[in-house]
Amino acid sequence: MHPILKSYISVADMITQTFGKNCEVAIHDLTQPERSVVYVSNGTVTGRKVGQSFDYLNSQVLLSKKFKDDYTANYVFETANGKKIKSSSSLIRNSEGDVVGMLCINYDLTLSYLIKEEVIGFLPESNQDKMTADDDIPNQDVMTIIDDLIDNIIGNRDVGSLKRKDNIDIIRFMDVKGVFLVKGAIDKVAESLNLSKVTIYSYLDEVRGKR
Numbered sequence: 001m002h003p004i005l006k007s008y009i010s011v012a013d014m015i016t017q018t019f020g021k022n023c024e025v026a027i028h029d030l031t032q033p034e035r036s037v038v039y040v041s042n043g044t045v046t047g048r049k050v051g052q053s054f055d056y057l058n059s060q061v062l063l064s065k066k067f068k069d070d071y072t073a074n075y076v077f078e079t080a081n082g083k084k085i086k087s088s089s090s091l092i093r094n095s096e097g098d099v100v101g102m103l104c105i106n107y108d109l110t111l112s113y114l115i116k117e118e119v120i121g122f123l124p125e126s127n128q129d130k131m132t133a134d135d136d137i138p139n140q141d142v143m144t145i146i147d148d149l150i151d152n153i154i155g156n157r158d159v160g161s162l163k164r165k166d167n168i169d170i171i172r173f174m175d176v177k178g179v180f181l182v183k184g185a186i187d188k189v190a191e192s193l194n195l196s197k198v199t200i201y202s203y204l205d206e207v208r209g210k211r
Contacts, residue, residue, distance in 0.1 A: 001027075001029055001038040001039070002029045002031055002038075002100050002101060004092065004100055004101065005027055005029055005038060005039070005092065005100070005101045008027050008039075008092065008101075008103055009027065009039050009041075011025075011103070012025035012026075012027055012040075012041040012103065013041050015041070015105060016041040016042040019107065021042065021044070022045065022107055022108040022110075022111070023042060023045065023105065023106070023107050023108075024040065024042045024044070024045035024046060024048060024106040024107075024108075025040070025042070025103065025104065025105050025106070026040050026041075026043075026048045026103075026104045027039040027040075027101060027102075027103055027104075028054050028101055028102040028103075029100070029101050030054070030099055030100060030101055030102060030148070030149060030152055031100055031101075031152050032152070033053060033054065033152050033153045033173075033177065034053055034153075034173065035051045035052070035053060036052070036053050036054045036102075037049065037050050037052040037053070038050060038101075045083075045085065045107070046079055046083075046085060046106050047079075053177070054177065055177075061075075061089045061091075061102075062142040062145060062182065067142070070090060070091040070093070071088065071090035071091065072088065073088040074086055074087075074088060075087055075088075076109070083108055083109075083110055084108075084109045084110065085106050085107065085108060085109065086106075086107045086109050086112075087104060087105065087106045087107070088105045089102055089103070089104045089105075090102065090103050090104075091145065098148055099145050099148045099149070142182060143184055143188075146179065146182045146184070146185055146188065147188055149179065150174070150179065150185070150188050150189055150192055151192065153170065153173060153174060153177075153179075154170065154192055154193065159192070159194050160194065162193070167193055167195065167203060168203050168206060168207060170193070171189070171200065171203040171204060171207055172207040174189065175204060175207055175208065180204065186200050186201070
């Protein structure tokens, strides 16, 4: 675990103890993306476990319309077993401003949705509209964060000695994690791996089953 992240363990436990059994907090070490989960408080909500990797950081967090000031709050996703989870994520930086981690709060909305459906069914239609309204906050520039993430995924590898299979494995991991959803990521990856953009696109086609 990155030393900076150790100080957030007590914060994670405090949050879950405050909000109860439906709340889970995970701490990610983004300097080791392949096994980024380094601490989980109450992992019964989503089944998060230490040693797992992050899921779609970019699409759920960095590309969210609500991402601002290094955090986004209250986006909703669904687990494999059908749970609706309200989640908030905040990036953690070191003293130089580099992104080293992320703290994620996940809250099980199962009971809340049941209560909401009951209340909405009872309220007049005008009040229903107010309960389901959502603010639209513009996106922020995330390229610096993506640069750090790409560098961490490539790590200390000697890119000049990487074989084709090694490069494809790296591209596959980045694609699964949503790196290429960010405009400009192709250029950064090509530069970092000392490959052409055409080669990166070719590898992407291959890992996505188009070849």
